[in-house]
Amino acid sequence: MNILLKSVKIIDKNNESLHLKTRDIHIKNGIIVKIAAKIEPEGKTQVVKHKNLHGSIGWFDSSVSFGEPGYEERETIENGLQVAAQSGFTDVILNPTMHPCPDSSSDIVYLKNAAANQLTNLYPLGTLTMKADGNDLAELYDMKNSGAVGFYDYKLPMTNANLLKIALQYVQNFDGLVYSFPMDTKIAGKGIVNEGEVSTKLGLKGIPTLAEDLQVARDLFILEYTGGKLHIPTISTATSVKLISDAKKKGLNVSCSVAVHNLIYTDAVLEQFDSAYKVLPPLRTKADTKALIKGLKDGTIDFITSDHTPMNIEEKRVEFDNASFGTTGLETIFGSLNQLLGIETTIDLLSKGRERYGIKSPILKEGEPACLTLFNPDETYVFDEKHIESTSKNSMFIGAELIGKVYSTINNGQYITNE
Known part of the structure; x- marks a missing residue:
């Protein structure tokens, strides 16, 4: 070169x-x-x-999902990293969405080897519990030693509060990072969109903001009790921003992220019944997006993510109720965020966050x-769809x-x- x-x-x-x-x-x-x-x-x-x-220095994304192994039709690791590189990202955190899920050191080694010699560096997350079933802790220490940068049962809330407590205490021995997805399943029930005026009008089952707010409050109380490092991924409500802001003022070691689509779109777009807009956490209201943007600007929200989630056509082109959650986002996060926040703030947000995972930030x-x-x-x-290099085409930004x-x-x- x-x-x-x-x-x-x-x-x-x-x-x-x-x-x-x-x-x-x-x-x-x-x-x-x-x-x-x-x-x-x-x-x-x-x-x-x-x-x-x-x-600028190369960009960082803290939440991307591919499919390999198990769901290669959605996205292979090689093609996913190619998409990331073409989208400007030199480092990505890989969610444990594959099958079987990575709950052992050998699984982490496989993912690292599959991503070797690529332009974009891949840093895998291991699951927090065995088979991501929420019952028993996975091999956290061994996975950390093999290259896992955190532990997360992807989009699955930790319903067992005592197990979260034990995890936060245990990982302090090796500086591990515990994830907890912000949703109380009992409150959320079978909801698929934000509970409110739009869900009522459309006859869709709603997920109230209370489901997120209660879970975040619970997790922060546990963190205050145990100590340790907690990350709350892809928050979506105004109350979550307030709760995390207060926790940081107390000195708690908590970080959080927001998905770019939760800043750009509100649940008003659901009137099209387009399953591309079906994501988890769901698109919320204008008041929530304003609070999220404010949280980004004042530093309450640590970093922004594409929450890139490729899904094959069979998962999306079905009735809205039956469609899977998720949208691709690597290829659109720059253009959408730049339009919303301007270039300097956008680049600052796309460049930060590595230190939370123990990754050295590049220097120009x-x-x-x-x-x-x-x-x-x-x-x-x-x-347009022609701009999509990902194997899956489920982007809510088509036409934007x-x-x-x-x-x-x-x-x-x-x-x-x-x-």
Whole structure:
């Protein structure tokens, strides 16, 4: 690799000397060898020029799902990582959604090996309980030693409060991160959308915000009692934001995330009965989206995620009640978030979060490995199925106008371009 990036406007709030500056960047053998106002190419150098070229450190997504092993028709690990790279992501956290679920060290080793030698780094989560059934803790210590960065029964609430207590106490011995999905199953019942005016009008069973709020409050009380590290993924209600904000003010070691679609859409879109909008947690109200955006801006919500969940056509093109939850999101998170929050805030949110998982954040500096995302923040286009590189096409953003296009991604001595 011998690449010269010409006239890159750098977006990096943590790098005062380069933030909003336009620079040439020379990369050789995967290392940044020079950053300067002007660099002339020498020898066999690949010169990269683009209209309105911007760059930042590589992006991070804390919640992606593929299918392999078990559901390869949805997405293989190889293709999923290719999609992530083309979407600008150099590091992703993989949810334990495969079959069999990863509840042992050998499962984690398999996932790491399957993702080896790719541009995008994959960091797997192991399940919190054996077979994700909520009964007995999985091999947490062994999985941590094999590369698991956290423990999560994906989208399955921890109904046994005592088991969550024991997990939080146990992982303190090796600095483990415990996930708890924010939903009380007894309150949620058989609900599939947000409980409110829209669900009543459409005759769809609702999941009240109370189901999330009660679970979050319970988990925070347990965390206060036990100590340890807790992550609450993809919150969706205004009360959750308030509860987590208060917990952080107490000094509790809690983090949380929000899925981008819960910022963009409300349950009003359900009037189309389009199963692409069926997600968990469900799309909520305008008041909730406003609170979530405020929580992002004030730091209560630690990071944003695509919550990329590919589903094959048989899971989605059925009656709304019977459709599976989930939408793809890797390919649309940049364009949708940029439109909502502007480029500087967007890049800051897409770049943060690694430290929570013990992952070193890349540095844009001479002598450091090149880990970069290159993009045009001003290109506007209508997202269409032809833009989807994922095997599954279940995106709720089809037909949406997005602002921002990823040009290319550089990491691990590899260069992928969308041109």
